[in-house]
Amino acid sequence: MRVLVAGGGIVGLTTAIALHKAGIDAVVCEQAPEIRAAGAGLGIWANAMAVFDELGIGDQIRAIAKPTEMYFRDPTGKFIDPPGFSKEDHRYLLAQRPELSALLARTVGRDNIRLGCRVADYVESDAGATVRFEDGSTADVDLLVGADGAYSVVRSRLVPGSDAIAHEGHHAWRSVVTPPEGVTVDQSVIVLGERRTRGGYVPTVDGTVYWLINQFGSPALEGTPKEQARERAEFLDTTGWNRALPALIESTPDDRILYNQIMLVPPLSRWVSDRVALVGDAAHALSPHITAGASLGVEDALLLTRLLVSTEGVPAALAAYERDRLPHYAKVNELSKRVEDSTTPEEFATNYVAFSHWMLTR
Numbered sequence: 001m002r003v004l005v006a007g008g009g010i011v012g013l014t015t016a017i018a019l020h021k022a023g024i025d026a027v028v029c030e031q032a033p034e035i036r037a038a039g040a041g042l043g044i045w046a047n048a049m050a051v052f053d054e055l056g057i058g059d060q061i062r063a064i065a066k067p068t069e070m071y072f073r074d075p076t077g078k079f080i081d082p083p084g085f086s087k088e089d090h091r092y093l094l095a096q097r098p099e100l101s102a103l104l105a106r107t108v109g110r111d112n113i114r115l116g117c118r119v120a121d122y123v124e125s126d127a128g129a130t131v132r133f134e135d136g137s138t139a140d141v142d143l144l145v146g147a148d149g150a151y152s153v154v155r156s157r158l159v160p161g162s163d164a165i166a167h168e169g170h171h172a173w174r175s176v177v178t179p180p181e182g183v184t185v186d187q188s189v190i191v192l193g194e195r196r197t198r199g200g201y202v203p204t205v206d207g208t209v210y211w212l213i214n215q216f217g218s219p220a221l222e223g224t225p226k227e228q229a230r231e232r233a234e235f236l237d238t239t240g241w242n243r244a245l246p247a248l249i250e251s252t253p254d255d256r257i258l259y260n261q262i263m264l265v266p267p268l269s270r271w272v273s274d275r276v277a278l279v280g281d282a283a284h285a286l287s288p289h290i291t292a293g294a295s296l297g298v299e300d301a302l303l304l305t306r307l308l309v310s311t312e313g314v315p316a317a318l319a320a321y322e323r324d325r326l327p328h329y330a331k332v333n334e335l336s337k338r339v340e341d342s343t344t345p346e347e348f349a350t351n352y353v354a355f356s357h358w359m360l361t362r
């Protein structure tokens with residue numbers, strides 16, 4: 001079986017690793033000239049680590065990540081520990097995206113990755129799919145996997161009218177920096193602040209710090225990204241208990257601050273056809289307030305591979321994949337919405353850990 005994976009993000013690379021491990025011939029086609037990871041830090045939850053362990057790369061990932069716990073504080077600094085959950089529900093690993101992507105790409109192998117290769121379209125037949133690339137060349141494959149992110153070309157062909165939409169007023173700012181002199185960051189501090197702002201900082205494995213600010217329902221943005229982040233950092237500290245965050249933002253060079261309008265892929269009516277399947281953000285770009293889009297996405301990769309191995313024929317395997325994923329992501333969206341709609345820090349923290357508990361134990 002020959003598989004073409006469109007997109008060399010975390011989920012596309014993981015899909016190729018899973019397929020290779022199952023003895024399936026898979027090539028990743030990435031539009032960028034190199035495998036590079038947009039973003040700064042990435043929280044990897046135990047459900048994703050179970051996938052990476054099964055693929056034989058769990059320990060390599062542990063070596064480049066820092067064990068961390070996701071607990072929230074209110075804007076006065078009060079620690080919130082919702083009752084009824086265990087420490088396991090809060091534990092995750094913080095990795096830096098470039099290191100993680102490089103590790104995954106090394107595992108896939110350079111010979112199996114085509115860079116500067118943009119999928120432009122495909123035509124499906126009973127026997128497979130003919131993929132057309134932007135340079136006009138084509139490839140005949142048994143299966144095309146769309147792992148091409150929120151703006152997926154594969155999805156736009158498979159599910160017309162499913163363009164990613166802006167999550168109105170939801171913005172994110174972040175970076176990874178070395179703490180400036182006089183600022184000590186020895187623990188993770190994540191705050192649920194005023195004006196629907198959340199953020200803080202998390203130490204990484206190499207002594208740098210990942211800081212992040214997010215806001216729902218933000219008014220129109222003014223000023224530079226640094227000014228926007230600095231302004232919102234004030235909503236996370238109403239009593240002056242924590243001046244590290246503004247100091248970290250201040251010390252970050254302007255061009256190292258990543259800013260995003262958050263984009264969502266609305267729930268889809270289908271994820272597959274007979275010869276095409278979607279995985280990762282191409283199928284379900286989620287709001288990052290649950291910090292789990294990639295952790296959930298790598299599960300798609302393993303499930304798809306297992307079904308291809310255990311089911312007779314590609315169309316039946318893809319149908320089984322979709323039967324699993326549609327209700328699964330309906331539940332993800334329901335729990336995610338409950339977190340988003342929370343009106344107090346305590347309610348947000350409780351709904352958040354309820355989501356992570358569900359994700360880790362289902």
Ligand SMILES: Cc1cc2nc3c(=O)[nH]c(=O)nc-3n(C[C@H](O)[C@H](O)[C@H](O)COP(=O)(O)OP(=O)(O)OC[C@H]3O[C@@H](n4cnc5c(N)ncnc54)[C@H](O)[C@@H]3O)c2cc1C
Nearest residue numbers: 007009010011031043119149280281288291292293294295
């Ligand atoms: C602010 C923020 C914080 C987040 N934090 C977390 C977190 O802590 N934990 C977590 O689990 N998730 C987190 N997420 C979600 C996570 O970033 C995504 O779910 C994950 O990166 C999606 O990976 P992907 O491989 O599906 O897509 P992408 O990372 O978008 O990769 C898609 C790849 O496809 C390539 N591509 C696109 N079109 C084509 C084409 N036509 N042909 C060929 N190649 C193409 C792109 O260049 C890209 O390399 C966060 C998201 C945001 C926005």
